[in-house]
Amino acid sequence: MTRFFIIQALTVCTLANVQPILAQHIPQDSLYIYVQSDTLRLDATIDSLFSKRAIDAIETGMTTSIAVQFRLRTGRGNNLGLHSLLRRLEHDIWEGQYRLIRRSARPDTQITSHFEDIRRACSELQGVTLARLPLPDEPITLQVRIDVNPISSEQRERTRQWLKIIEKGSFLEFFFSLDRSTSPEWIDLFRFRPSALPHLLDE
Amino acid sequence: MRAIPLRWRIIAALIGLALGTTLILALLARHFLALSLQTNTNVNVEMGSALTSALSLAKENYDAKKRQLQDIGQLLSAPPHRDLNALHAAFANAGLDDMTLRISPIEQIDTDLSQGPVVSKVENDQLQLVIALPDSQQALTALLSLGALIDVKNAVHTYKHIEMAEDDLHTAFLLAFLVAAAGVVLLASVTGIRIGFGITRPLHALLKGTREMARDNLQYRIPKSRDDEIGLLIESFNQMAQDLVENRRKRLEAEQIAAWREIARRLAHEIKNPLTPIQLAVQQVRDKYPGDDPEYQKFVTNCTEIVTEEVENLRSLVQEFANFARMPSLSLSLSDLNECVQNVVRLYPDARIHLNLEKNLPALELDIEQMRRVLINLIENGLDASGKNGEIEIRTYTSDDTAIISVIDSGPGVPLKDRARIFQPYVSTKESGMGLGLAVVHNIIEDHGGHISVTDAPAGGAQFDLQLPIPNRAKAQPEEQL
Numbered sequence: 001m002t003r004f005f006i007i008q009a010l011t012v013c014t015l016a017n018v019q020p021i022l023a024q025h026i027p028q029d030s031l032y033i034y035v036q037s038d039t040l041r042l043d044a045t046i047d048s049l050f051s052k053r054a055i056d057a058i059e060t061g062m063t064t065s066i067a068v069q070f071r072l073r074t075g076r077g078n079n080l081g082l083h084s085l086l087r088r089l090e091h092d093i094w095e096g097q098y099r100l101i102r103r104s105a106r107p108d109t110q111i112t113s114h115f116e117d118i119r120r121a122c123s124e125l126q127g128v129t130l131a132r133l134p135l136p137d138e139p140i141t142l143q144v145r146i147d148v149n150p151i152s153s154e155q156r157e158r159t160r161q162w163l164k165i166i167e168k169g170s171f172l173e174f175f176f177s178l179d180r181s182t183s184p185e186w187i188d189l190f191r192f193r194p195s196a197l198p199h200l201l202d203e
Numbered sequence: 204m205r206a207i208p209l210r211w212r213i214i215a216a217l218i219g220l221a222l223g224t225t226l227i228l229a230l231l232a233r234h235f236l237a238l239s240l241q242t243n244t245n246v247n248v249e250m251g252s253a254l255t256s257a258l259s260l261a262k263e264n265y266d267a268k269k270r271q272l273q274d275i276g277q278l279l280s281a282p283p284h285r286d287l288n289a290l291h292a293a294f295a296n297a298g299l300d301d302m303t304l305r306i307s308p309i310e311q312i313d314t315d316l317s318q319g320p321v322v323s324k325v326e327n328d329q330l331q332l333v334i335a336l337p338d339s340q341q342a343l344t345a346l347l348s349l350g351a352l353i354d355v356k357n358a359v360h361t362y363k364h365i366e367m368a369e370d371d372l373h374t375a376f377l378l379a380f381l382v383a384a385a386g387v388v389l390l391a392s393v394t395g396i397r398i399g400f401g402i403t404r405p406l407h408a409l410l411k412g413t414r415e416m417a418r419d420n421l422q423y424r425i426p427k428s429r430d431d432e433i434g435l436l437i438e439s440f441n442q443m444a445q446d447l448v449e450n451r452r453k454r455l456e457a458e459q460i461a462a463w464r465e466i467a468r469r470l471a472h473e474i475k476n477p478l479t480p481i482q483l484a485v486q487q488v489r490d491k492y493p494g495d496d497p498e499y500q501k502f503v504t505n506c507t508e509i510v511t512e513e514v515e516n517l518r519s520l521v522q523e524f525a526n527f528a529r530m531p532s533l534s535l536s537l538s539d540l541n542e543c544v545q546n547v548v549r550l551y552p553d554a555r556i557h558l559n560l561e562k563n564l565p566a567l568e569l570d571i572e573q574m575r576r577v578l579i580n581l582i583e584n585g586l587d588a589s590g591k592n593g594e595i596e597i598r599t600y601t602s603d604d605t606a607i608i609s610v611i612d613s614g615p616g617v618p619l620k621d622r623a624r625i626f627q628p629y630v631s632t633k634e635s636g637m638g639l640g641l642a643v644v645h646n647i648i649e650d651h652g653g654h655i656s657v658t659d660a661p662a663g664g665a666q667f668d669l670q671l672p673i674p675n676r677a678k679a680q681p682e683e684q685l
Contacts, residue, residue, distance in 0.1 A: 053367060060258060060359045093258070093356065094265045094349070095324055151364055158357060159364045174382075176375030178368065 024049050024146045031190060033130070033142065036200045040081075040130040042070065042142070046123045050148060057150035058115070061093040064150040066122055071186065072131055073141050080140065081131030089118060135194040143186040151178075210403035214395040221391025225384045232380055236373075251366070254359045261352040265330075268347060269322050271297060272332040276320025284338040294345065303346040309335055312342045328353045405433045412440055421448045453649070460646060463628040467639075468528035475521045478514050485510045527628070527639050533570040533650050537674070540567050540574070540606060544597055547578040554586055559598040567606055568674050573647045580640045581610040581667055588614025588665065601673065610667045611660045622657050 030045035046068065050058070058064050066087040072080040086103040098118050100110040110121055130142070156178045275297050279290065287306060294302045312333060314321045320334040332345040408425045415423035421444055425437045489507040492500055541560045548556050585595045589612045596611045617625060626645035628638060648655045653671040660666040
């Protein structure tokens with residue numbers, strides 16, 4: 001009997017802990033971390049930022065949020081810096097235009113009729129500020145977290161209205177939620193010592 | 204190999220039943236879920252394809268509306284000048300009935316109209332046409348709602364969202380089922396344990412009880428904690444134990460009485476035999492005295508009288524012993540206890556005896572002669588205890604299946620310490636007497652299937668309660684009479 005309950009509990013835990021396999025990744029050969037003036041910067045290209053499903057959703061006009069976050073951590077787990085690139089992509093299917101809005105202290109908007117421009121703008125990262133120097137001269141890990149979410153809060157509400165079975169407080173809600181409660185995992189990208197990084201001269 | 208205890212077999216059976224049922228349900232649920240998914244997938248493919256087509260059509264419709272607005276814009280920006288009604292009519296003729304039209308001074312318009320009519324998509328999901336009206340300084344702004352097209356777009360988005368969440372939703376259904384099934388099994392396990400223990404715990408108690416009985420511990424009782432069949436079983440066990448105690452008491456009493464009777468019989472035999480020769484010998488001593496000494500003759504005569512009197516006392520004592528030893532077996536017949544009481548009371552015309560007899564007392568199985576003996580004994584005892592001005596009350600009444608006769612005197616009562624042994628032979632609280640009277644009374648009442656007890660009367664004095672069983676046929680009599 002005890003064994004039965006243990007097996008059931010393990011099954012539930014295993015199923016509950018299934019994580020989505022992330023398609024996006026940053027190839028090591030596209031990654032370049034360097035020091036410019038008093039700033040640690042990064043150039044990188046994200047491969048397969050938009051999955052087929054995400055592209056499909058964008059093409060139907062679903063407003064998509066794109067978040068790329070970098071953080072630096074020491075071996076003892078201290079955070080040395082966090083940099084977030086947050087964007088919102090709107091596709092006006094009637095006019096065939098894409099609007100990429102960067103959410104920052106100084107927002108800017110890129111409008112284009114070609115998705116390839118959007119892909120390039122989101123995937124090819126140039127001079128991303130990771131941290132201000134000085135940094136402790138010890139092994140530091142660069143971690144990345146990428147999230148492309150084609151579901152806006154308005155869309156979630158619309159879907160919730162559609163799926164009446166998953167109302168707030170229902171039994172099924174214990175196991176399923178339209179609201180994303182967990183963020184993607186942080187992935188180790190690169191390990192380095194600040195003193196070993198190349199220095200780029202100011203232009 | 205030792206058999207598995209009943210408790211665990213019951214628990215295992217209930218859990219097995221729950222697991223079996225859950226397993227069958229799980230298989231059925233899995234089958235229906237697979238069937239549902241298969242159907243759903245087929246529907247999804249068709250639905251996805253239909254919605255994609257609908258979106259394409261919506262886009263084409265949007266482009267067509269836009270061209271239509273551009274065409275009508277070109278038309279209306281050329282002379283003649285039209286008023287608002289004429290403009291509405293023109294849009295209606297072009298099949299655009301649900302337009303919102305507004306004419307405003309041209310300087311208030313932000314749009315550059317130098318290149319002719321301008322069609323653009325504006326906020327709130329509307330298409331906007333702006334033209335400069337000919338021969339006037341006014342501009343027309345016409346708004347066309349895209350409501351239906353937006354609905355199509357939203358439906359596609361919701362479908363896409365559900366499609367993305369489909370796998371998680373299926374996993375959620377499976378998890379929900381597993382949790383519900385685990386709950387059912389857990390509930391069945393708890394219920395099984397409760398039922399198993401509920402049944403076997405009293406059985407264990409009964410087992411312990413029988414072992415205690417086997418060890419001659421007849422005072423052992425099982426606590427009754429329930430009112431169902433098991434509770435009745437426990438009650439029966441306790442009753443059986445009580446009956447065993449009672450039977451043992453009666454058997455011991457019977458053995459005691461038999462022993463006392465044997466002693467009484469031997470005493471009577473051994474004492475009675477020499478009494479007659481002693482009496483004859485003494486009489487001969489008195490009768491055959493040859494002398495004429497009056498003093499001595501008087502002395503002999505006195506001694507002879509004393510011996511004769513004591514011999515008589517001994518004879519009466521022997522008779523009492525003999526009676527006790529030779530108590531005849533009962534000759535029972537349905538009799539009226541009240542009548543028996545009244546007949547006995549007539550023997551004591553000078554005594555202050557009050558009767559309080561129940562009129563409808565049923566007939567009892569009595570040996571009338573023995574019962575008279577009982578009553579006489581009790582009345583004699585009562586009169587002795589009550590003294591010269593004492594009173595006696597005799598009551599008869601019924602309680603459940605028992606007829607009760609109470610003899611209450613106004614004496615000092617029976618001390619608590621003597622009550623347990625007062626019905627044993629040769630125990631007496633009086634200075635005179637052999638202590639056989641109450642022993643005889645006790646035997647007679649027990650032989651009638653009854654019971655005798657002594658308590659303090661509410662008004663003082665002793666109260667002897669004689670409980671006699673009411674026979675079934677006597678109870679049936681009133682119904683037969685009806």
